[in-house]
Amino acid sequence: MRNETLFISDLHLTIERPEVTRKFIHLLKVRATQAQALYILGDLFDTWIGDDDFSPPIKAVKKHLKALTDQGTPVFYIHGNRDFLIGKLFSEQTGVTLLDEYSVIDLYGTSTLLTHGDLLCTDDLPYQAFRTKSHSAKWQENVLSKPLILRLLYARWYRLRSYFHKRKKSQGIMDVNQQTITQIMQKYQTRRLIHGHTHRPAVHDLKIQGQTAQRFVLAEWKKDSASLLSWSESGYKVEPI
Numbered sequence: 001m002r003n004e005t006l007f008i009s010d011l012h013l014t015i016e017r018p019e020v021t022r023k024f025i026h027l028l029k030v031r032a033t034q035a036q037a038l039y040i041l042g043d044l045f046d047t048w049i050g051d052d053d054f055s056p057p058i059k060a061v062k063k064h065l066k067a068l069t070d071q072g073t074p075v076f077y078i079h080g081n082r083d084f085l086i087g088k089l090f091s092e093q094t095g096v097t098l099l100d101e102y103s104v105i106d107l108y109g110t111s112t113l114l115t116h117g118d119l120l121c122t123d124d125l126p127y128q129a130f131r132t133k134s135h136s137a138k139w140q141e142n143v144l145s146k147p148l149i150l151r152l153l154y155a156r157w158y159r160l161r162s163y164f165h166k167r168k169k170s171q172g173i174m175d176v177n178q179q180t181i182t183q184i185m186q187k188y189q190t191r192r193l194i195h196g197h198t199h200r201p202a203v204h205d206l207k208i209q210g211q212t213a214q215r216f217v218l219a220e221w222k223k224d225s226a227s228l229l230s231w232s233e234s235g236y237k238v239e240p241i
């Protein structure tokens, strides 16, 4: 029965896009209940200001994730750049396992590297500097010690600022760096990589040390377009939802 492994990312769940939340909950209630595992590769939420935020749609999403893990589908999560503050409490409340920023899994006999994708965009130096800073324990403790309302305002401000910064950045800078891809895949000794983040869904064929390799880029979920990557013994399918 359980013969497929599902991969999704970049749902950017927010109260402003209830259709996307509905699609996700439907996936959790139906398809995912029959899966061997569900991997969410980051940016499930459009913002995450701390595990103590229960504003919609967070409560409903947590409830359905918990129901899914309780009925026997393991769910794995890699932080995105929007929801990197998802923490231990979220994990306890949902049964979702938090994975490292680079995680290698055995996918039907092939070692497969998983990551959100922001780490691969090494041409975006200001972002990488912010990422390093905001992933330090000190920065996170400081932010999470602030009252919820302040964090909410800060997140709004940060989003606005990031929107204007992005408009100035070239498309190339916000994509992955090919050299970084090669280095990372060599480092983790893998010839298959699955990530999201760039919102440029594709399956890229490449060569790593003379051997064929593949890079799967997951799609962003929108009101009228969403998809998942499904793997089984017989290969992969990219399916619209």
Ligand SMILES: [Mn+2]
Pocket: 010, 042, 043, 080, 081, 082, 116, 118, 196, 197, 198
């Ligand atoms: Mn992202």
